[in-house]
Amino acid sequence: MPAEITINNRLAKTGRHDRNSNDKSLMAMFEQSARKNAKKRGEKISHDLSDKKSTVKAKSQSKRKNLKAKGASARQAAQTISPEEQKWLLDPWVLLLAIAIIALGITMVGSASISIAERNNGEPFYYLYRQLIAAGIGIGLGTVIIFTPIKFWQKTGPLLLLVSIFLLIAVLFPGIGKEINGSSRWIPMGIFNLQVSELVKLAMVIYLAGYLVRHNKDVRKTMKGFIMPMVVLAAVASLLLMEPDLGATVVISATALGMLFLGGVRLWQFLVLLVIMAVSVYYLIILEPYRLERLQSFMNPWADPFNSGFQLTQSLIAFGRGEVTGVGLGNSIQKLFYLPEGHTDFLFAVLAEELGAIGAISVIALFSALVSRIFVLARKADLANQTFSAYMMFGLAIWIGLQAFVNIAVNMGALPTKGLTLPLMSYGGSSMMIMCVVIALILRAEHETRFKHPLGSTIWNQNWDALKRREKVAGKSF
Numbered sequence: 133m134p135a136e137i138t139i140n141n142r143l144a145k146t147g148r149h150d151r152n153s154n155d156k157s158l159m160a161m162f163e164q165s166a167r168k169n170a171k172k173r174g175e176k177i178s179h180d181l182s183d184k185k186s187t188v189k190a191k192s193q194s195k196r197k198n199l200k201a202k203g204a205s206a207r208q209a210a211q212t213i214s215p216e217e218q219k220w221l222l223d224p225w226v227l228l229l230a231i232a233i234i235a236l237g238i239t240m241v242g243s244a245s246i247s248i249a250e251r252n253n254g255e256p257f258y259y260l261y262r263q264l265i266a267a268g269i270g271i272g273l274g275t276v277i278i279f280t281p282i283k284f285w286q287k288t289g290p291l292l293l294l295v296s297i298f299l300l301i302a303v304l305f306p307g308i309g310k311e312i313n314g315s316s317r318w319i320p321m322g323i324f325n326l327q328v329s330e331l332v333k334l335a336m337v338i339y340l341a342g343y344l345v346r347h348n349k350d351v352r353k354t355m356k357g358f359i360m361p362m363v364v365l366a367a368v369a370s371l372l373l374m375e376p377d378l379g380a381t382v383v384i385s386a387t388a389l390g391m392l393f394l395g396g397v398r399l400w401q402f403l404v405l406l407v408i409m410a411v412s413v414y415y416l417i418i419l420e421p422y423r424l425e426r427l428q429s430f431m432n433p434w435a436d437p438f439n440s441g442f443q444l445t446q447s448l449i450a451f452g453r454g455e456v457t458g459v460g461l462g463n464s465i466q467k468l469f470y471l472p473e474g475h476t477d478f479l480f481a482v483l484a485e486e487l488g489a490i491g492a493i494s495v496i497a498l499f500s501a502l503v504s505r506i507f508v509l510a511r512k513a514d515l516a517n518q519t520f521s522a523y524m525m526f527g528l529a530i531w532i533g534l535q536a537f538v539n540i541a542v543n544m545g546a547l548p549t550k551g552l553t554l555p556l557m558s559y560g561g562s563s564m565m566i567m568c569v570v571i572a573l574i575l576r577a578e579h580e581t582r583f584k585h586p587l588g589s590t591i592w593n594q595n596w597d598a599l600k601r602r603e604k605v606a607g608k609s610f
Contacts, residue, residue: 221587222278222575223509229502230556230571234564236495237479237557238263244467244482245475245559259475259559266324266561270568277572279588282580285573286520289335289342293364296335299328300371315551317375324561329372329380334566336368336384337391337527344395345520352396361392362405378416378423379550383535385409390530391523430548446471447478447543450485451492458488475559477551480543495557496540503533509578521577528570 238260245259252258285292299319303309309316310325318325343351343361350357365388372381389409393402417423425440433441433448450466453459464485467474474482484492510525532555539554541547553563556571580586 221579221583223505223578225505226502226509226571226574226578229498229505233495233498233502233556234267234568236483236498237554238267239461240479240483240486240557241475241559243462243486244464244479246462247468248475251469262324262561263559263564266564267568269561270565273565274568274572274575277569278576278579280576281586281589282518282521282524282573282577285338285524286342286345289338293335293339296328296332297368297371299326300332300368303328304371304374315375315377317377318562327560327562329375329377329384330562330566332368332372333380333384333387333531334570336365336388337531338524339364340388340391341520341523341527344391344523348395348519351392352398355401358392358397358401361388373416376420377551378413379538379552382413382550383531383538383552386534387527387531391527394526395523426548430545433545443472443478443549444545447481448545450478450481451544454485454488454492456489458484458486458491461486476553477539477549477558478543479554479558480540484543499533499536499555503529503536506532506574509574509581513577513581516581518577518581521580525574525577528574532567532570 241263242257242260246256249258249260250256255261303316303319308319310318310320312318317329318327320326340361347357347360365385369381369385372378372384386409389402389405392405417427429436429440429444433444435441437445446466450464450471453465459465464474464482466485467482471478471481480492480495483495487494506525506529510522510529513519513525514522535552535555538547538550539552539558542550542552553560555563556567576586
């Protein structure tokens with residue numbers, strides 16, 4: 133019996149041990165299976181996440197590719213030259229519109245200045261001849277500029293502005309500046325008088341175009357990028373007001389404001405600057421007696437038609453006499469010593485009298501077409517990544533359109549009298565030559581947008597290569 137009991141006990145212990153071993157092995161199998169399942173689930177989750185990430189990344193890359201493709205197609209469309217366009221090295225619309233305006237302006241200067249030229253110089257076509265000479269010089273300068281790369285102006289913009297500021301300071305010194313009608317705005321240059329404000333307008337547009345290219349991010353995002361050009365503008369405006377020349381100050385300031393707005397300045401900064409400019413102009417008018425008198429005569433010119441309102445009333449009489457078809461070329465009565473500055477600031481009034489509403493509307497249509505075409509070309513340059521050319525053309529279009537609008541509005545009594553010429557038309561050597569340069573810059577910028585090897589590129593490349601070789605021989609870095 134004892135032996136049997138001992139054996140049974142051993143068997144019972146062995147059975148319990150086997151059951152324990154089996155339980156432990158089963159638990160180990162379950163744990164191992166759970167770990168495998170968890171690992172599989174983790175691998176599946178990570179795989180799903182990676183798939184999602186790759187899908188999102190692929191979508192974003194696809195979007196970027198689509199945007200790039202659209203931009204490339206837009207640029208390619210802007211640079212694509214149709215067979216019709218290949219016939220023209222220069223934009224025919226800008227060229228023809230500018231020629232039409234210049235031709236009409238020269239004709240009207242000859243007609244409007246006959247009486248005053250006969251009285252002052254004994255030669256009825258004295259002002260006509262001088263205007264023809266100025267136009268010839270302007271066309272010569274424009275021809276040189278058409279063969280000059282736009283990159284040259286982009287690099288020399290700050291230098292051109294410094295030279296203009298120096299001339300603005302020089303014109304204020306007696307013996308250098310020439311005073312006419314109480315304003316010192318001209319520097320005698322022999323055959324003509326250089327009106328410095330015209331050069332400053334051009335220099336400011338070129339400088340701002342280069343600044344917007346160099347500091348585009350700062351202009352859009354930081355206050356410093358916005359304030360820096362405003363400091364330069366304030367310095368130029370202060371010098372112009374010392375001449376004094378409020379009209380040029382307003383045109384330059386408005387042009388700069390428009391360029392900064394197109395350059396991406398934040399809206400609240402733009403509005404704040406607009407308010408500051410409006411308040412400044414208001415105080416500049418009320419603090420100067422002659423400006424306040426002009427404003428009051430503008431409000432009611434017939435209150436004193438033989439004194440403060442004389443110029444504006446005579447201009448309105450010219451419009452009234454012209455009616456629809458005009459009195460005929462050369463038959464104006466108002467130009468016979470009734471309308472002061474009939475060949476300069478009030479040329480449009482003489483034109484309205486002689487050619488009527490048809491002639492006046494035609495001039496407005498010509499300027500509207502010219503400015504619109506320049507805006508179209510500027511947009512094409514922007515699509516072709518010619519950013520400097522785009523900003524420059526935008527600025528030049530704003531300048532031409534704004535100055536033409538102000539001159540025409542002054543002639544019609546819609547704005548107070550200001551000493552601003554009608555671009556490409558009014559008598560004035562500086563204005564004519566600078567405007568010819570402006571048209572040439574626009575034609576050159578448009579030409580570079582369409583052609584990979586623009587006019588004069590071979591000559592300029594040879595000059596640059598020669599300069600690089602000289603610098604290398606001298607041991608200097610170019």
